Amino acid sequence: MDDVSTSGENASTPRRRRGRRPAGEVRAEVLAAAADLLFDDGMAAVTFERVSTTSGASKTTLYKWWPSPGALAAEAYFDRVEEALEFPDTGDVEADLRSQLMAFTHLMTDDRAGQVVRELIGAAQSDPVLRAAFATSYGRPRRDEAVRVLARARERGQLREDAPLDVLVDQLWGACYHRLLVLDEALDADLVDRLISNALHGAAPAR
The missing domain is CATH 1.10.10.60 (Homeodomain-like)
Known part of the structure; x- marks a missing residue:
């Protein structure tokens, strides 16, 4: 061999x-x-x-x-989709968020990757080794990359100094996963625009 x-x-x-x-x-x-x-x-x-x-x-x-085939599958998934999910950093945080979220929704809805991630997340609920591997190989690296891009946007003055960047990431991508895995509702450009508008500009009435 x-x-x-x-x-x-x-x-x-x-x-x-x-x-x-x-x-x-x-x-x-x-x-x-x-x-x-x-x-x-x-x-x-x-x-x-x-x-x-x-x-x-x-x-x-x-x-x-690898401690298990599931752990190997989790790393193999991230290795396969990593390039498609690269996070741009052009200096325009709103455009960069839209670009990345659109790439993500395209991958989840127009590619085999969406079905695969459903299988991985589903199997992870009863497999703690896979769950840990998925978080280590895919979930946390994706989140950390997004936080780094948002931190640079905050340094440029495009986000509030006290903006909780990890929570902002969870708001955006968590909503997509909720639609994908729980509600089985559409992920599309309209949703992406509404998520970004709400996350960056808020739901409170203007003063």
Whole structure:
């Protein structure tokens, strides 16, 4: 099996190579293989046996790097969607929020990623290892990135000095997840605009 410390290669195994490969290369191939299985066939397809066969990494390596197949699936999901969810920072906080939220809603509604994230979040409710992995690999990094962008906007004077940035992030993306997972209602451009307007300008009457 192709691995970070391969020995005893069998020429009948196409993916098997001689010698040691960089751990980063092996990990990237494992995450790509796990993401393919996850997006093509769902959570049940992400087993260490199938990922090992597909990626060429040994099951020993998978057990060393991930506590469970669910934890691997969570990291593979984030690895697959990370580029699509990059947060712009153009200097216009309202435009940047809209751009990122539109990318997010597009991913959730027009792509297989929406169904996959439903499966991951659903499975995480009865799997504490997956729940922790999803928060570590996906939830908190996404939130932290948004807070960093908003912090720079606050430094530019576009947000109040006392604005609670983590709460603002929860308001915006939490509302989207609520629609997606609880209400099964539309995520669209109109919703994005209304969420941003309410978050930045508030619901109180103007004085």
